[in-house]
Amino acid sequence: MPTKTIISTEKAPSAIGPYSQAVKVDNTVYISGQIPLNPETMQVEDMAFEAQAVQVFENMKAITEEAGGSMADIVKLTILLSDLANFAQVNEVMMRYFSEPYPARAAYAVKALPKDVDIEVEAIMVVG
Template identity: 65%
Template sequence: MAKSIIQTDKAPQAIGTYSQAVKAGTTVYLSGQIPLNPETMEMVSDDFAEQAKQVFENVKAVCEAAGGTMNDLVKVNIFLPDLSNFATVNEIMAQYFNKPYPARAAIGVRALPKDSQIEIDGVMELPE
């Protein structure tokens, strides 16, 4: 099965040896997104809610570049250095998804790139 590299200027460019997403068949594997402003490649804010919104916007941009929407995500992983922010994540996530929601894991981590307070990756299944 051939794979396609997904790339968009509407999400931060990769800051390492990875692609924003890779499509294999109808499945798209999204790399982790942190709250970088895609135009400046700087952190959007120190405020957690603003960081979370930017991450969801970045994920949304990659989903759209792959030909899908946020509602095509079947699995989402959310990485948080501070799990006390989980309620805020739920509130913001509800603004980006319709029911039925994707499967999800919230993972407490020690640190994230660029001292981000949140990172999200996921797997998307495109309609055939």
């Protein structure tokens, strides 16, 4: 039977519903969707899209590290955007956090996201 471990860190926002920040099963880590909440205040500090994207990836980075990995261990990202006009800016921000070989990725425009933010990102990571 696979080993299931809950990953939790104070360096990323606590879950705002009945879910975990991440769940590790064997060497695969499933990271819940991250929105641009400051983990200390649980608020969105800056509504500019670039700042939101940076906060999302900083939150994700903290979770990857707590799970014993890094952003380089992410194999799949799903990006949800309130507006596909922000797609190019997502790519620019991603270049700060990822280098080749890049993870697989899907990006979708959605009608709305929690707390009226403009971006949410979930990931799958493989460690060890």
